[in-house]
Amino acid sequence: MLNIIDLFSGAGGLTEGFRKDDFNLLAHVEMDEAASKTLKVRDAYYYLKENGDLNRYNDYINKKISYDEFLTEIPEKIIGKVINLAISEGNLQEIFKQIDSQPNSNKVHGIIGGPPCQAYSTIGRARNKKIKESDERIYLYKYYLRFLEKYNPDFFVFENVKGLLSFKDLDGNSLLEKIKFDFTNAVSTGHYHIQIKLINCTDFGVPQVRERLIIFGYKTSMRDFDFFRNLDQFQEKPPIIKELFQDLPILKSGEIKNEYSKVPPSEYVSINLRTSKLPLTQNICRPNNENDLKIYRIVAKEKKKNRNVKYSDLPIELITHKKSNIFLDRFKAINGNGYSHTVVAHIAKDGHYYIHPDVSQNRSITVREAARIQTFPDDFYFESSRTSAFKQIGNAVPPHFSKIISQNILENLYTITE
Template structure:
């Protein structure tokens, strides 16, 4: 890779008062972008295929500029085309930092040798669907020559189909002139009210730094055993020196000290939001089936604000208003009664058992009134279906979960866009799954950040996002390194350097 664009970017930043420019690939609605923006970066462009997510990103980072809200397929959008459409200028000089990460499925079974060949001869595998998105990602790195690259993905990227994909990617980036490190980070250690485990790979060009700095934790929590076990599975390949050729770029992320501030809890995150008492609203006919838009203003409840709530309501540039507009929930009339009877931490087996109990109580009540319903009849089956969910309790133990108020939430997934049972509100009097705004709070999106589309697309965007607070910590640490490089630019006079 030609180092001259790298050196010119360092020189530009040294000019004073100029923010590092960010390009976000596979950007979603903008969680990664938001964290970098808070750390003082300029989010100049994004590439996102999903129409609602692209609209959200455009609305929040380039309001009124329609060209930034256009969904783009990266496989049909070469860097030169993106630069032209968004008026970024010279591609090699347009961006300082590239963030984002291709879907993990894009790398399945490709293998280290093929990844290297793709990096050197991308045209040879242009029609390989398993590697296509990876090819495009590398093409953007090559074309934009960023000072740094930050990639986020699931922990399984370290053990995907027998491959440590993060290691393979680090090797390719290293060959392009970058110093790379990757590790596993839990969002709860960085002020996010969610125990979300993610892989982060950070690559810094050698002209910027000789190593990679990792963000230090700000909060402490003892993670549940399930998270510890999942991490062990993800790191399994690292234990085999043979599998990694005797070396690797993995480093242990800093662990939180027990004297740090305790992790932000679910109660800390959402207690100020107005209650939605599902059973009462259902009885009154307020809750109905159908499209849930974000055009109804609901005033805040006025309860005492935690420090986290203060952050969410007063995030610079994304401050909340006097009311929330996306505090909407799913219409699940069969299940609200079940939600009310669950204890914190209960999952689907407990929910199914409680539902069967409600059904048996209903049968007994009918019998006491002289209207006995015989087992096996159409009426019996109909009554049971109106109370008891149809899923096998032995096959779907994790399908439901009632949140604990005094713990961070479990990992939010894009599947929230389908049902919401994985995050049932801890307050039994409300007896419901979390709302769109509550999901946003648990992912650390500030109240002034808006989501395009309706409820289902919004849940999906939130579940797919990088938590902005985690992104902010990563971005802040990276900027320290960039700032140091800018300060030392005299040691690297551009005129004395040549292309490599």
């Protein structure tokens, strides 16, 4: 059993891939309250599933019992794994203390996670240029180092955005090179081999064009392991969006419909996402004003012709923003005959960039549809509001890709070191 610590957990997309018999999740560390509640609910789900009783979970997601009532009968050793604290200098010792109180914490095999990426993203750095000198998010990776130094794990997985490849520190030098140097020399008792690659999750069964930078490290005392060469053996073709959504109900803007359609799910959904013993949940769509719906209809129709509509090209009576010459791609439909563009946290603010491909439905995607694009299984429940759920989904690592990461580590790193 390999003991794992999950840092900057979010809703637990990266965590989800390590929820298998060969791994023991010692702790999740997450500052956001809603995401921490999501993690507790998910931990409770797996506890109940392991004990062969999902009736209580069913009652909760069907709103028959409250959040507090649901967790009442879940052991503290299960929900106590979630540490709802910001990773900071002031909280570090308390976080260590809580992790060390967990059974089997004397040996940590792996650390997974990635700090918030807004400071590194190309859009984020432009917005935050004025506060760069005081933006502490840039150096959150240094706290990651503190965990490596304390727990001396065999390996770690650090995930972040493509923008980190080109991000410059305050001195004008590459921050990634500094991170690589620091990670290589993180542990006083030895060093780490560091491997870095930009990965498109589409190549690994995720129905979304999502490029992410993966930094993988493992101890130099272990035998050679090419993480990314071995990862390639797990490549698979994802379903197109039309197939991904085919068993979900038809609905209009502002509607909620938590019943599967009569159309059978695709093979991918049957194997990876749908749970027969639990109902559909959180299939909730935002309401829209009539002006936006007229725009949605135009944008979705044009997308079927493989064309994206610029805001400035809309009929003049539909243009309500004074600065029509900027943010020209503010409205975008998902390609039903292909893969989605990247789902990001901005989806929590509006659905204009994620218009449903079916023109007749004329709406943005639901929470559940966004979760499917990110490959969260249908039995995954997000706390505590629609907005919060969208944010958690947009920030997550796709669980399907995470499963591949964990399987690669399990089958190759530990197999070759035995």
